[in-house]
Amino acid sequence: MQRILIKNTIKLIIGGIAIGLLHQYDLVLAILLALKIAHSFYKNIKKQTFSIALVIGFVITGIIGIAVEHAGTSYGYWEYHDISRQVPLWIFFAWGAAFILMYQIENQVYQATPNLSDNSKKYLTLFMAAFFPTLGEIIAINLGTWTYYVPYQILGVPFAAIVALIIIHSSVNAFLGFTSKKFGIKDMVFNPQKM
Template identity: 40%
Template sequence: MKTVLNRSTKTDTGFLVAKNVLKLSIAGFFIGGFHAQDAWVGLILMLYLAYSLVRKFKNKAEDRYVYLTGSILGGFLGVCCEAWGIYYGHWEYHDLEGRTFPYWLPFAWALAFTFVYQLEKDLFASLGMERTRDKVIRTLMVALIFPTYGEIITIQMGVWTYAWPYQFFGVPLLAIFLLVVFHTGVNYLMVQICRHMGWRNEVFFPA
C-alpha cells in the first residue's frame, strides 16, 4: 500500500512539474516572440494578472490577500532591480525603438511571484511537506530552476542580453544567484507580512 501511495505521489508531482514547465515555456515563447511589441505584451500580461486577482477575490480564496500583496511586492522590487541593472549596463533589452525599459516588465515580475508561489504551494501539498527545513530546500530549488529556465527561453529569443561573464545558455551564474536571492527574499518578506497580518498560509505562515 505504501509503495502504491509513493508512486501516486511521484506521478502527481511529476505532472505538476511538467504542467508548470509548459506554462513557463508558453509565457517565455510569448514574450520572446512578441517582445518588439512590448506595449501589447504588457497589456496582455496586465489583463491576465487582473483576471487572476479578480478570480481569487470573486471566489473568496483564503490566500487572496497574500496573492495580491505578493504580486505588488514582487512587481515593485522587480522594477527596482531592473532599473538598477539597466542603468548600470548590467543587461540590455532589445528592439525597443530607443527605450531601455519594456512596458511588460512590472507585470512579468508580479506574475513571477504568483507563478513561484502557486508552484511552491502545490508542491508542498503534493509532497505532504510539513517540516520547515524541507520547505526551505524545495523553495530554493524552485527559485533556482524555474526562473532560470524562463530567462533562458527569452534570452535565446533575443529579448535581452547580459553583460556579465560565465554564462549558461545566456544566463550568467551571478544572475542565477541573484534570482535565487530575489525570490527567496520576497518569500522572507511575505513571511513577515503574513505573521504581522495574521494571514495563515501554507507557504509563508502555516497554522
C-alpha cells in the same frame, strides 16, 4: 509533486516563448501580462485560495524587478532589444508573474503534500527561485529579448543573475512569511498553521 512541477514548467515555457516572440510590442505585451495576472487573481478568488499575501508579493516583486532592471541597464550589464525605452513596460508584470507562478506551485505542492517538512519547503523555494526564473530568462534571451554583458553564462544567463534571482525571490518569501505570521494573515504558503 512531479506532475505539479511539470505542468507549471510547461506554463512557464509558454510564457517565456510569448515574451520572446512579443517583446518588441512593449505595450501589447504589458497588457497581455496584466490580463493573465488578473485572471490568476480571479482563479484564486473563485477557488477561495486568494490571500492578500499573494497581492503583496506580486507588487513587491514587481517593484524590485523595475529597480533591478533599471539599475542593470543603466550600468550596461544588459540591454533590451527592439524597444525605444531602457526598460520595457512589461517588466513589472513579468517579475510579478514570476512570483505568482512560484506561489501557485508552492500552494499546490503544500496542498498535495501537507506533511512536507519546513526544510523541504525551504529547499523547494530555493529550487524554484533558481529554476523557474532562469528557465524563463533562457527562453526569452534566446528569442532575442535582451542580452547580458556579464561573464560566466549558462545559455545566456550569467551565474550572478541566477544567484540574484534566488536572493530576491527567497527574500520576498521570507518577508511574506514573517509578516503573515506577525499580522495573522491566513495563507497556505506563508502561514499554513492559521488556515
